[in-house]
Amino acid sequence: MNVKMKISHPQLFFFIVQTQIGVGILSLSFSVHEEAGWDGWMSVFLGGIGIQLIILLLYALSSRYPEHILFHAMELIAGRLTGRLITTAYTIYFITVAILVLVIYKNIILTWLFPATPGWVIQLLLIISAWYLSREKLHIIVRFYVFVSALFLLVVGVLLFALGDLNPLYIFPIGHHGIGPILKGVMAAMQAMLGFSVFMFIFPYIEYKKKRDVLKTATFANLFTTAFYGITVLITMMFFSPPELKLVPQPLLYMLKTFSTPVIDRLDLIFLAMWIVSVTTSLMTYVYLASLSGAHLLKGVKRKKLTLWTSGAIFFIAMGPTNNLTISKFAEGVDYFSIVMVIVIPLLLYLLSLIRGKPSSKGGQQHETTHSS
Template sequence: MQSSGKISGYQLSLLFFTFIVSTLILSVPGIMVAFAKQNAWLSILPASLTGIVNIYVLTALSRRYPGQSIMQYTAVICGKWGGKLVGVFFTYYLFFFISSTVNEHARFLNNVLLMNTPSLVLIITLLLLCGLAVLAGVETIGRCNEIIVLIVVMLLLPIFIFSIRDADPARLFPVLAEGLVPVIKGSVVPSAWMSQFFFLGWFLPHLNEKPQQVRKKLLTALCGIVLLIMAIDALTIMVFGPITPRMNFAFLNVIKYTDIIGPLERLEAIAIMIWILGIFIKVAMLLYMLCISATQLFGANNYRKTVVPITVLSAVGSVWIFKNAAGFQIWITFTYPILALFMQSLLPCLLLAIDTIKAKLVSH
């Protein structure tokens, strides 16, 4: 398969920071508060365990099979036909994932900015830009993201600074009044996002350093995600308190509530900019992984030949997948965490366990 360039461990860690944070900061805080109430800001700590496990598991597998993606070494571990079957699951999962993400993007913009714009226009526009990025290669996506992360951080800082005056720290108390059970319940949904380090399986082959050397950088990115979500959850609770679970985009409402006298009084434009920049990187990464998976599944030698048909197929899937916002909300609250537990956490652990057992049997 034709190479699409190399990226550094620093670029890879920033890519996954954006990949996870882009949809997590707007969609999930309200769900976390619904389960954990005023202690929702603590729920991200147990949720991060899935991210830690996946970082270690995927880098361990990549070290054993250097230069191979998870699609390729799955065929080695599970055998030809078993590997093909798992590869089909991976490919369909990526197709479902990109369809739901683009669908969410269109609904978000329809709700907050472009009410009269057909969702199909928003879907095609995003996928067209992401398709061009995928054609340019993973190195281009990594370099774009370095600039995007800097912009996002610079946009988030004034939001935190100007929102503090409307925050009431008393709403964060009492801490752990009902024990750890609500905190654990609140961690279930964000744990699905944290386990998205599973997608390292497609990007580690493009790393220009050894997988074990990038672990610290990936763990640093994970720590950055945890601190950011803790800050967003705490700020949202301090501003809105118990009414937070009633909001679909809780952090967006914090930004709307923040009032600055002068030309910056409409701060929701910042939230929309953060969303668009982040979702561009996330969808580009997903589209790249889907093209790689299809190429390796069918034995082609150049993933770029699949970009156009897969982009068109993704647009169809994005229109078809969810008919309304209620269906999407039920999916991310109840269905996706279960699906992510199996596909993003248990399956890579199972691959590592099978490979370890096979290696021990061969050595004996």
């Protein structure tokens, strides 16, 4: 495999961060506030710590088989059949998450931006761009991610508008809700931060001198996302008083709607339109991962071709849920699915691989698996 095809550490950093940051940021303060009230910002930071622990686990698992993509390593650990079953579950999981992202963002665009545009048009435009990039090789995808990361500055920029109208008293008394609700808020926060696990699926495609550097990059990415989310949540929580935050499902957008500049009258609409890019990157990652795991299952089928099929499936299934209640139920289901796929299964696999001991890696298989990127 050509060294140039591998992705560097900065690229890995943005790959993780762009996958994590997406549609979640728009409603994060609302969802943590629902659980933990004005202590929700602590949930976000605690969520970051929780995710760090999971990253350690995922790193421990994937770094045991640095030459194989995880789907192949699973077969080595759990046997061919079980491994394939787990890979199938992951494919379904990636498609499900992609559907959720698509449905949620379509809904937000419909309510905020284009009430008269048919939903399927918005979906189609989003999924086409996701398909178009995710059919390329990984190093091309990450180049795009690095490029569009400049958009994070946009968020920082729009948050500055609110600084003059914050009331810090709204987040006091700190810790009023007690540890139980705050921990429940952690769950809600981690849901918005999903995507930190991507590094374990692409481990062989990362260029590194020492394996530990991958852990370092994943940690930095987690730090960045946690700080980014944490600050956004803190600012929106100081902007809205607690009783009002209960009524506002997309606090960040709602806050922006309040301000107008001489040039741009409605900041929220401009922000929403630009943020489509960051949401699409999350979508792209999941389409990519779904095709990656799918290609591993279906030997002989090109990954490039699979992206079309997965994108199509995602598009059609995402047309189903339109009711807000159905969507939140769906989101809840994806939460539990995520816990299983990101924590439970990696943990079991890791324990199993510890019991079995490290198998010697075979060069032939390595070649075969890395080829499909």
